[in-house]
Amino acid sequence: MKLKRGKFLGGFNRFRLMLTLGLAVLLPAAALIYINFTELRHFERDKVLEAYIHRDFQEMLAFTEKKIDKKVYTMAEEARDLFPSPDTTPQEKEQKLDQILSKSPWLSHAFLYDEKGLTYRTQPQQMSDKYIREEHEHMPESYRVWFGSEGKTMVEGLHHKTRPIAFSNVAQVKRAEGDAFTTTAVFVLPPVSSERIVFGGVTFEGCYLKQNLFPGVLEEMVNQKSSDQSGNQIAMMIYPANREMGHEIKPIAASSGWGDGKPEVMRKFDDVFGGLALGIKYQGTSVQQLGESWMHRSFLILGILSLLITGGLVLTKHIVSKEMALARLKSDFVSNVSHELRTPLALIRLYAETLELGRITTQEKKQEYYRIIRKESERLTALINNILDFSRIEAGHKEYEFRETDIANLVHNTLDSYRYQIEQQGFAFEEKIDSDLPAVRVDREAIARALVNLVNNALKYSADEKFLGVNLYRENGSVKLEVVDHGIGITRREQSKIFEKFYRTGDPLVHNTKGSGLGLSLVRHITQAHGGEVAVESIPGKGSKFTLSLPLQSANQQASGAVS
Numbered sequence: 001m002k003l004k005r006g007k008f009l010g011g012f013n014r015f016r017l018m019l020t021l022g023l024a025v026l027l028p029a030a031a032l033i034y035i036n037f038t039e040l041r042h043f044e045r046d047k048v049l050e051a052y053i054h055r056d057f058q059e060m061l062a063f064t065e066k067k068i069d070k071k072v073y074t075m076a077e078e079a080r081d082l083f084p085s086p087d088t089t090p091q092e093k094e095q096k097l098d099q100i101l102s103k104s105p106w107l108s109h110a111f112l113y114d115e116k117g118l119t120y121r122t123q124p125q126q127m128s129d130k131y132i133r134e135e136h137e138h139m140p141e142s143y144r145v146w147f148g149s150e151g152k153t154m155v156e157g158l159h160h161k162t163r164p165i166a167f168s169n170v171a172q173v174k175r176a177e178g179d180a181f182t183t184t185a186v187f188v189l190p191p192v193s194s195e196r197i198v199f200g201g202v203t204f205e206g207c208y209l210k211q212n213l214f215p216g217v218l219e220e221m222v223n224q225k226s227s228d229q230s231g232n233q234i235a236m237m238i239y240p241a242n243r244e245m246g247h248e249i250k251p252i253a254a255s256s257g258w259g260d261g262k263p264e265v266m267r268k269f270d271d272v273f274g275g276l277a278l279g280i281k282y283q284g285t286s287v288q289q290l291g292e293s294w295m296h297r298s299f300l301i302l303g304i305l306s307l308l309i310t311g312g313l314v315l316t317k318h319i320v321s322k323e324m325a326l327a328r329l330k331s332d333f334v335s336n337v338s339h340e341l342r343t344p345l346a347l348i349r350l351y352a353e354t355l356e357l358g359r360i361t362t363q364e365k366k367q368e369y370y371r372i373i374r375k376e377s378e379r380l381t382a383l384i385n386n387i388l389d390f391s392r393i394e395a396g397h398k399e400y401e402f403r404e405t406d407i408a409n410l411v412h413n414t415l416d417s418y419r420y421q422i423e424q425q426g427f428a429f430e431e432k433i434d435s436d437l438p439a440v441r442v443d444r445e446a447i448a449r450a451l452v453n454l455v456n457n458a459l460k461y462s463a464d465e466k467f468l469g470v471n472l473y474r475e476n477g478s479v480k481l482e483v484v485d486h487g488i489g490i491t492r493r494e495q496s497k498i499f500e501k502f503y504r505t506g507d508p509l510v511h512n513t514k515g516s517g518l519g520l521s522l523v524r525h526i527t528q529a530h531g532g533e534v535a536v537e538s539i540p541g542k543g544s545k546f547t548l549s550l551p552l553q554s555a556n557q558q559a560s561g562a563v564s
């Protein structure tokens, strides 16, 4: 009846535990994980990250364009400041323009247009290139026509600008070393009145732009950028804008590391290099890939977190179950101990009352009753000592008193007081004690208690074959005390548990035998306090062997440590 109720309560507690774990922890954790996963999936890509990068790229392209423009404006202005006055002789004009060209190898042509006509000069060392020669022959005529018809409006327009320079759209030109793009700067000369139709102009050399100016600025920008961002390296390039749609994009100039592929973000030049465009991307990766890898990382982190939460839950359940099992063991312990106390007390009372009544006449019978009373009170004392020791150990108050001891003598004397009881229970008793054992520093009472516990267990847990062996010998620097029985044995699974407090095996004989489940945990504590260890070898149905090892050396150290 009692057992049933206990079982029912245990089941109820477990149910309550599961309910609490489920409602308070498992459900919210699972919901959290689920929501995070679905949210991440719906996100698809990190749009925010992508937009942010694109904006950053746009800014950088705008900045690059400004930088290129500024350079070209400055170069044009430097040339302009050296321009001859329209009122000098034709020879002087040619001379001055030649001077400008020789100072500025990045220009291929320089010209001056005024009322007397057009002076058009070309970089002398470039005249070997037949394409430049062709330009030299054809261009003056088209300028004359252009300035002749548009000159007046152009002059007006230019004088209204804060920087009175205009750039022609880029033109693709041929060169001996391949195609190139050039632009021509046309400007008015500041000292000349705005009433006169006078222009100066310089044409930038396509090869110089392609090989020096563009790559130089791109490289500078890329380096500047990578020095303030830790992550991916960027790359930039310049390409003809009208080739963008559908055509393969072929860079005119690129920073190192461009490789191939499309730009992530592009920007058309709108002032100096109208007709060209700037492109930017990451080296070796794309913003989309970055977004995807961010997603992967997020999933991974979420996965790991989920695993941790699950692990934590499993661990919590494990610990709580263990605590519950311990609580159950404790309540078993209370009822076991009450039983154990009641039986000897009842016996003592019964025999004492019988003696008191004076009904026992034979001396022999009286002796037997006295002996039973003594034996039962000894059992009571042993049990109470065990419990007291245990509570001292639990509270951390247990102290040992180590003294130089003849261990052979201690073991022999302890067994002596049990010899009669052992033999009376029909046990074959074998005692093998080596004679030449050294003195060991031990707490005598504690070692005796450990031995008594082991012997009592051997007696209690033997069924058919009643054998008890106690061996004491020296081996490898320690003294070994063995207690052997041919009893019910212990399964391998339970062998590691029997030293835990309150633990009793599931064997029916154990259930029907009184015990508190404290003995072996005391034995282990005592042995460890001596710097030693206790081990068990056992085969179910065949018997068990418990071995205490007390190291000679460290037992001594332990002793001195405890005394001081």
Ligand code: ADP
Residues within 6 Å of the ligand: 453, 457, 458, 461, 485, 487, 488, 489, 490, 498, 503, 504, 505, 506, 510, 514, 515, 516, 517, 518, 519, 520, 521, 544
């Ligand atoms: P108790 O004997 O009071 O139950 P112990 O701590 O001494 O407590 O032992 C714990 C359990 O280990 C016992 O309940 C029993 O199941 C098992 N055990 C101990 N010694 C033996 C033995 N010699 N043979 C078989 N089982 C044993």
